Amino acid sequence: MTSPIIPSQYADLLERPIVASLATTMADGTPQVTPVWFHYADGLFYVNAATGRIKDRNMQARPYVALLIVDPNNPYRYVAVRGPITQIDVGEIGRDHINFLSNRYFGRPIYQSDNPDEIRARYTVTPHHISAMG
């Protein structure tokens, strides 16, 4: 089933702190996929990355992604979202967002990074296609 609406019976997959898979596109067109924290609010998905990372460069240059959220208790049940990156907020919003996600996923309100100089960005994904299975 594919539609722009997320069926309500999958709402839990959007609320729970599940580690999602984010697919972006490399400059030569090859796909790239990494695990990400995310959150969902008011119909939009938000992911975060440190600037300069591959996913950041890919999302800046080719702002269209796919996000996969699998039920950790049932591998046959998942939501897959495809859509454009419609906003990128670098700096303070990105830093506040990674702290928000750190709290959501780990209960730690300040994100601990290996690199204290890193700059964070929050990427807004507007869902254009939703597949829900299981």
Next chain:
Amino acid sequence: MAVPLPGSFHDLLTQPILASLATSMPDGAPHVTPVWFDCDLTYVYVNSVVGYRKDRNLRADPRLALLIVDPTCATRYISIRGRVIGFSDADTGRAHLNRLSLAYTGQAEYTDDAPGDIHVCYTIEPLHIATMG
């Protein structure tokens, strides 16, 4: 030319972990789904149904990315960029599916198919490896 799969991540490559497979849509946008896989430490093998979206994507553009996250530690993973170098025949696809079914569910024969589903095993050549943790 396949790049070697790192020995320190062989554990993730030889366990029945649900992986994420990313392929490219006709317009170049990414598409990602969960997949079973196995690995002989040179190539990675993924299974699907002929005609599914990922199958159509790969037959048009064989480049893909595969992510395997350590189920005990979300900050440890291996992310492979590669390409399909072989699309199997139906019998090989079915035999591979049954091996995966045994590994992932304990059931030696996969029985969840829709009537008429033809399976295909993709032989994937790793071209670039990224790891974390």
